[in-house]
Amino acid sequence: MPVIRADDVITSVAAALQYISYYHPTDYLNALAAAYEIEQSPAAKDAMAQILFNSRLCAEHHRPICQDTGLVVAFVRVGMQVQWDSALNLQQLIDEGVRRAYTDPTNPLRASIVAPPLGARKNTGDNTPAVVHVELVAGDQVTFHLAAKGGGSENKARFAILNPSASVADWVVQTVATLGAGWCPPGMLGVGIGGSAEKAMLLAKAALMEDIDLPSIRQRGAADDLEALRLDICDRVNALGIGAQGLGGVTTVLDVKIRTAPTHAASLPVALIPNCAATRHVHFTLNGMGAAQFIPPRLIEYPPVIWQPTADARRVNLDQLQRSDLMTWQPGERLLLTGRLFTARDAAHRRLIELINRGQPFPPGVDLTNRFIYYVGPVDPVGNEVVGPAGPTTATRMDIFTEPLLKHTGLIGMIGKAERGAAAIDAIQQHGAVYLIAVGGAAYLVAQAIKQARIVAFEDLGMEAIREFIVEEMPVMVAVDSRGNSIHTTGPAHWRRDVNTSINAINQ
Numbered sequence: 001m002p003v004i005r006a007d008d009v010i011t012s013v014a015a016a017l018q019y020i021s022y023y024h025p026t027d028y029l030n031a032l033a034a035a036y037e038i039e040q041s042p043a044a045k046d047a048m049a050q051i052l053f054n055s056r057l058c059a060e061h062h063r064p065i066c067q068d069t070g071l072v073v074a075f076v077r078v079g080m081q082v083q084w085d086s087a088l089n090l091q092q093l094i095d096e097g098v099r100r101a102y103t104d105p106t107n108p109l110r111a112s113i114v115a116p117p118l119g120a121r122k123n124t125g126d127n128t129p130a131v132v133h134v135e136l137v138a139g140d141q142v143t144f145h146l147a148a149k150g151g152g153s154e155n156k157a158r159f160a161i162l163n164p165s166a167s168v169a170d171w172v173v174q175t176v177a178t179l180g181a182g183w184c185p186p187g188m189l190g191v192g193i194g195g196s197a198e199k200a201m202l203l204a205k206a207a208l209m210e211d212i213d214l215p216s217i218r219q220r221g222a223a224d225d226l227e228a229l230r231l232d233i234c235d236r237v238n239a240l241g242i243g244a245q246g247l248g249g250v251t252t253v254l255d256v257k258i259r260t261a262p263t264h265a266a267s268l269p270v271a272l273i274p275n276c277a278a279t280r281h282v283h284f285t286l287n288g289m290g291a292a293q294f295i296p297p298r299l300i301e302y303p304p305v306i307w308q309p310t311a312d313a314r315r316v317n318l319d320q321l322q323r324s325d326l327m328t329w330q331p332g333e334r335l336l337l338t339g340r341l342f343t344a345r346d347a348a349h350r351r352l353i354e355l356i357n358r359g360q361p362f363p364p365g366v367d368l369t370n371r372f373i374y375y376v377g378p379v380d381p382v383g384n385e386v387v388g389p390a391g392p393t394t395a396t397r398m399d400i401f402t403e404p405l406l407k408h409t410g411l412i413g414m415i416g417k418a419e420r421g422a423a424a425i426d427a428i429q430q431h432g433a434v435y436l437i438a439v440g441g442a443a444y445l446v447a448q449a450i451k452q453a454r455i456v457a458f459e460d461l462g463m464e465a466i467r468e469f470i471v472e473e474m475p476v477m478v479a480v481d482s483r484g485n486s487i488h489t490t491g492p493a494h495w496r497r498d499v500n501t502s503i504n505a506i507n508q
């Protein structure tokens with residue numbers, strides 16, 4: 001009877017999480033490289049190039065692909081014949097592995113978990129606890145499927161109980177059309193169909209742990225109804241024209257994974273969970289013979305994509321910028337920013353707005369006059385770094401804070417990722433401000449442009465503290481101009497097409 005030792009679980013979980021923080025799964029890289037080749041939208045192609053180049057840099061330097069190093073989700077299948085040599089329970093073993101991985105001094109990962117979820121929402125400091133699902137199965141080994149799921153894509157999870165005669169494909173396509181780009185496409189869709197409400201969600205999440213195989217299914221033709229459904233959803237979602245980062249383009253999803261379970265005669269539960277460009281998952285098995293080993297991918301097999309800023313990018317000096325300078329910037333225009341900017345995301349925004357509402361001054365060092373806020377929560381630095389990977393977070397969450405900040409602080413622009421809502425766009429237009437985007441999922445590449453970083457306020461918020469960054473040629477794109485025109489509206493509208501056109505494009 002195999003004995004599973006505590007230390008083997010802890011060591012394997014820690015090694016697995018480090019591994020997926022800097023190595024994209026090969027199937028995802030290959031699928032993205034293929035999508036890059038056929039992409040016709042210049043903006044989307046540029047974003048894909050940044051994601052691919054970032055991936056290579058991370059693999060070379062063993063630093064996280066994305067600043068959001070995720071919430072750890074573990075699906076564990078425990079063989080009923082194994083014995084355990086452990087004083088800790090399975091949740092505690094996995095949490096100890098998470099703790100070690102996220103506080104590893106050679107590659108610290110960002111602690112993103114807050115508890116309790118309401119009220120204080122204090123960062124737990126080591127990214128614990130993980131979300132653990134356990135299934136007892138026949139056999140004499142324990143299989144772990146681990147993922148580090150980004151918050152932006154998890155936020156776009158959706159669920160419905162459809163009428164049994166409704167079309168699942170229609171629901172998925174219509175739902176994806178409402179999600180915006182905060183889930184960082186191009187990625188994957190996990191779909192769970194059947195079971196009960198909670199079972200459908202678990203099926204959708206578990207489906208995302210599978211390798212990408214839709215391109216090979218497309219080549220040989222669907223073997224059953226489920227494969228046909230996957231192809232249909234994939235083609236129709238791609239025909240929406242959302243594209244990489246929501247900029248408009250040919251590819252939004254690289255695969256659609258579906259798992260099903262029997263359900264009640266009255267119900268058709270369906271769950272949808274997207275996975276972002278920083279897709280991270282791995283599996284391993286313990287059988288009593290020691291900890292799992294993870295073989296590094298061969299860098300020589302990485303897609304040979306080197307990203308460079310385009311020659312026509314506008315160079316912007318952030319330290320001499322006036323509101324009036326923004327008026328000539330066009331949606332889709334590429335900029336290289338040099339100078340000083342501030343960072344702030346969810347928790348810092350809440351505090352700034354509280355100060356405004358109470359009529360109190362901002363902390364010393366936080367003067368937003370003629371400045372930009374970058375929505376980011378970076379990874380801690382190592383070695384010679386001034387900051388770790390520092391890609392943008394979803395701007396939409398900051399929409400409710402945008403009008404008061406523009407009105408009361410002299411702020412002239414924001415940098416984030418994904419679209420803005422109508423109220424935020426109105427505020428941007430009203431105040432002659434702009435909204436810029438950096439590429440989500442290219443966090444280590446973006447961080448190369450950050451030359452100095454220091455915390456200036458709310459240090460207790462950890463990664464959510466307000467920092468001052470000095471950047472040099474930070475690559476961004478104008479997403480909403482000072483007249484309120486948004487590339488997230490015009491881009492997808494331009495690239496939307498009927499399904500047949502989309503199938504032809506992908507088959508070429």
Ligand SMILES: O=C(O)C[C@H](O)C(=O)O
Pocket residue numbers: 067068150151152153182376377391392393394440
């Ligand atoms: O938390 C972050 O840094 C990003 C988040 O995953 C998001 O996509 O909004």
